[in-house]
Amino acid sequence: MPKLVALVNPNRLQPGVAPLALDYLASALKSRGHEVRVLDLCHVRRPKESIRAFFAEVKPDLIGFTIRNLDDVVFNCFLAEEMKPLVEEIKRASSAPIVLGGSGFSMAPELLLDFFAVNLGVAGEGDIALPMLSSGTADMSEIPGLVWRDGTEIKRNPLGCTDVNALNLSERGTIDHAPYSYGKGKRGCAGVQTKRGCSNRCIYCTVPNIEGRTVRLRNPKAIADEMEALAASGIKRIFLADSEFNYPMEHAVACCEEFIARDMAKKLTWQAYASPGQFDANLAKEMKEAGCDLLITTLDSGDDAVLERLGKPFRVADAVACVKACQEADLNAIYCLTLGGPGETIDTVMKTLAMMQSLKPAKVTFGEPQGLRVYPNTPLADIVREEGFTKSNPNLHGPVDGNEDFLRPVYYMAREMGFLIPLIQAQRWFGHMHHRIVRR
Ligand code: B12
Known part of the structure; x- marks a missing residue:
């Protein structure tokens, strides 16, 4: 009924x-x-x-x-x-x-x-x-x-695993996007998903608990239809709301080719998250041509051992190639670094900074935050339990007592990097993070 x-x-x-x-x-x-x-x-x-x-x-x-x-x-x-x-x-x-x-x-x-x-x-x-x-x-x-x-x-009950090509999005339009169109539509974005699920195993990530591990790709034509309908309703900018747009790379290329065929860049621009593991010069070029005006790329670290401990599906050489591909294609990109995970030391941070210096990118930001939020039901939560979820664990910041399930925010910041926390908080206070997040 x-x-x-x-x-x-x-x-x-x-x-x-x-x-x-x-x-x-x-x-x-x-x-x-x-x-x-x-x-x-x-x-x-x-x-x-x-x-x-x-x-x-x-x-x-x-x-x-x-x-x-x-x-x-x-x-x-x-x-x-x-x-x-x-x-x-x-x-x-x-x-x-x-x-x-x-x-x-x-x-x-x-x-x-x-x-x-x-x-x-x-x-x-x-x-x-x-x-x-x-x-x-x-x-x-x-x-x-x-x-x-x-x-x-x-x-x-077990998580759902919807057939994303059977989703009925023909009735989209219930939300009023007008209050979110900052800068006359040039800054606020409407979201569009191109897939659901992630099979990567990054230790801190919550996405498997949100979207599941089974990757389900949407038909590029349906994605482009949705974008065109949004453009027709006055939307000028879109965020492709995937955890990583380029996993798998072939799907990202197929989407870009569909957008190019439809002259999408003339109708709107779009942003996306990407990760260096499945990225090449051709993808960067196609993204640019397809209307991507900002790529947020998580490079994490300039140290392979740190990347391995973070469970990342790429290594430093991939990160370097990714930055170069974006630069060659003149694709506007922000590179995110994650400092303070398990195994991080001043030495590994210096390697990361040296990598970035050698690449001379236009924009670098430190991940949100430095250190990692320990979420319930993630491999990082297991690592913390093994290390000891106690007040005396020097890598932890946040409430321990009565917080055994990590519901309240606890952050992992490797001991040697702990001095950064007040700086991060000050940076947030002055609004220097790339998302200037404030509470209303
Ligand atoms: C794209 C994205 C962004 C983009 C959003 C762009 C845009 N215009 O939409 C940007 C870069 C702006 C962004 C910013 C931030 N983000 Co963000 N973002 C995402 C991402 C990758 C996708 C979100 C999305 O839209 N998914 C598509 C929609 C359709 O899915 P969904 O919201 O999950 O909804 C489905 C289900 O959850 C469920 N559902 C949802 N609501 C309800 C309600 C009911 C009643 C029911 C039954 C079901 C249901 O059904 C929906 C359809 O299937 C997620 C990670 C992820 N994969 O979820 C992180 C995520 C949501 N972001 C996160 C965070 C932290 C942030 C920031 C706070 C980061 C920061 N410090 O700047 C800001 C907050 C911005 C804000 N004002 O709220 C966290 C939130 C978790 C947390 N820590 O609390 C996530 C989960 C990533 C993570 N770290 O794990 N984000």
Whole structure:
């Protein structure tokens, strides 16, 4: 039976990013006959008042609450704490069941269900799960990624693995992108996914817990259709919202060729994340021609042993070749370094800096943050447990007591690099990071 679903975006980090997840979920719900209303709290002045006003008018059967970020990865910030009063306000304003979801939620589903005192959540993709849940007829055990309370127990189904070419995105357009078009559309981006899943094994990464390990590639024609529809609606810039656009490289090339065939560069420009492992001069050239105006490339380190310990699928020679390929193609790129992971020393940092100096790139940034956020259910969390998750472990920064599951932000910063932390915090304060993230 068709239902009314309210979708709430509580993400107030600035500059805001349009809630792509809610556009995709709204499309999935609408294509199955459900009605959708969106409450976007990103730019409102008084979120609690907005919640009260919204639910005074809208009487949904189900409320979807998206949790994109748990923290801003720059030490000392735990966004779940700021979202909790908003969930409480929603509970007061509506009696409809609340379901949590999103990349932040998927990193620690059971812990967050308890933290927010909610009974339902979806880990991973929601495109199939949310319409199933809102139909009210599906068996709980059959809904992909569903996390729910059964008596005193919390149960969780395996992550969904949607056929990305069966996604119905024809109803995209629920989200109002206008407030996110900073700089007359030249800076804010609308998101588009080209694939889901990552099979790499970087020790700190949460993506396998969000998108799963099975890589599923979207048809380049469908991606280009989606981009053209966004361009027709006035969007000037897009972010290809994959963890790494160029894994696998053949798919990135196929996308670029489709964009070139459609003269995409004349309709909009786009940005993407890339990693040096599967990158070459031809890809750089095609990206430039296809309209890419910024590539964010994570080189991590100039030391092979550090890259190996980080579980990276590339080595220093690949990073060097990647920078040179971008320079030859005149592709605008930011190179990110990650300092302070396991095995990092002053020597390895000096090697990294020497690598960057020799390459003379235009823009370098240090990863977000220096050091690594230790996320629950990652190989890095296992490394920390082996080293000892104790206050006396000199590589750890953040709460240890009562935080055995790493829900609150704990950072790994190899002992020798610990002196950098106050500098990073100061840099953040003055807004010198490449995303000048501030809380509204
Ligand atoms: C692209 C991207 C960016 C781009 C976004 C560009 C844009 N205009 O959209 C940029 C570079 C701007 C960016 C910035 C940041 N990002 Co970012 N980003 C990503 C990335 C790679 C993809 C996000 C995305 O859009 N995916 C596509 C959408 C469709 O997927 P989704 O949001 O996960 O939604 C699906 C499911 O989660 C689920 N779902 C979502 N909501 C709900 C709700 C319900 C009710 C249900 C049932 C299901 C559900 O269904 C959806 C559809 O299947 C993710 C990593 C990843 N692979 O998830 C990191 C990620 C989301 N980012 C992250 C972070 C930390 C940040 C920054 C804070 C970094 C910084 N310090 O600058 C900022 C925050 C910006 C902000 N204002 O919020 C973290 C968040 C985790 C955390 N630490 O809390 C992630 C997970 C990466 C990581 N480190 O693990 N990011």
